[in-house]
Amino acid sequence: MNDNVSRTVACNYLNGSDFPLPLFDEGTETNPVYHLRQLDEFMSLKNIPKTQQLAIACKSISGSLSRQWIATTRHALTDYASFRCAFLKTWWTGAEQGLVRCRLYQSKYNKQSGLSLSAHFLKYATSATYLEPRPTDSHIIEALRFHFPISVQKVMLSAPVHTISEALNLLKRVEVMESYEPQRSGENHNYNRQEPDKRNPPSRGNYNSHQGPQNVRNVHTSPQRRNNRYNNYHRRDNSYHEGRNQHADSNNRNNMNPRAPPFESNTGPARETQTIANPTVTSVN
Numbered sequence: 521m522n523d524n525v526s527r528t529v530a531c532n533y534l535n536g537s538d539f540p541l542p543l544f545d546e547g548t549e550t551n552p553v554y555h556l557r558q559l560d561e562f563m564s565l566k567n568i569p570k571t572q573q574l575a576i577a578c579k580s581i582s583g584s585l586s587r588q589w590i591a592t593t594r595h596a597l598t599d600y601a602s603f604r605c606a607f608l609k610t611w612w613t614g615a616e617q618g619l620v621r622c623r624l625y626q627s628k629y630n631k632q633s634g635l636s637l638s639a640h641f642l643k644y645a646t647s648a649t650y651l652e653p654r655p656t657d658s659h660i661i662e663a664l665r666f667h668f669p670i671s672v673q674k675v676m677l678s679a680p681v682h683t684i685s686e687a688l689n690l691l692k693r694v695e696v697m698e699s700y701e702p703q704r705s706g707e708n709h710n711y712n713r714q715e716p717d718k719r720n721p722p723s724r725g726n727y728n729s730h731q732g733p734q735n736v737r738n739v740h741t742s743p744q745r746r747n748n749r750y751n752n753y754h755r756r757d758n759s760y761h762e763g764r765n766q767h768a769d770s771n772n773r774n775n776m777n778p779r780a781p782p783f784e785s786n787t788g789p790a791r792e793t794q795t796i797a798n799p800t801v802t803s804v805n
Contacts, residue, residue: 534579539562539566542562542580543582544582546583546611547583551612552608552616556604556608559577562576570599574597586611617651617652620648621651623644624647624663625666627644629667636691637668637672637692638688640667641664641667641688644667645660645687648663657684661676661681661682661684661687665677672691672694
């Protein structure tokens, strides 16, 4: 009978939507320490008496596995303080805290996650503040710095940040700068583009010079055609050299003896040489 009355009174405190009861579901990313802090604030704002705090704390468990846990441990809980102790021993163990530390040192920022730089930083920094013992702000900032690309790490190293709030504000400024990058790149692209001069359009003869590489047909020359071209070239070359040689000979002759008559070649029949035979003398006996 007393349990039914306690439940009825507890339900009266839960009415109203101005400050709803915080709920814990192990399937979500709700941190157990965060849930207890929200529950403490709810108890304080609603002015719930200590006799009703345990019943309201049990109502805050909404996950399928956590509801089974509260069903099996409810009889051993005497007050709200015992609930808090049992809750932390079950849902905030040393193994759970070890996973949070691993994520703090090994996770990387991914744009595909839908989180901004500052949201990613705040998510892991908040989880790190629930660790026991709690790491310092400088330690958390140094660990989370390696989550981000090299460009962001350089900004965090160059700026003197010592608290989580300062690091968060710095990342928000980086986000603002990155949001202007696409616009700046578009402006530079439009500025560098050279618009054609409409007053002096290119002539038709020079039109192809402004175009890309044109298609060229592959022309094959037959061997006979190549030989004819080669022979014609050598005929012209020989004629050229013969003319130069004749001109050089005439110059040399004039230079040697200007008074010498021109040389006449003997074009007539060759002179016959007469051979005189010695007469043979015979003796007369």
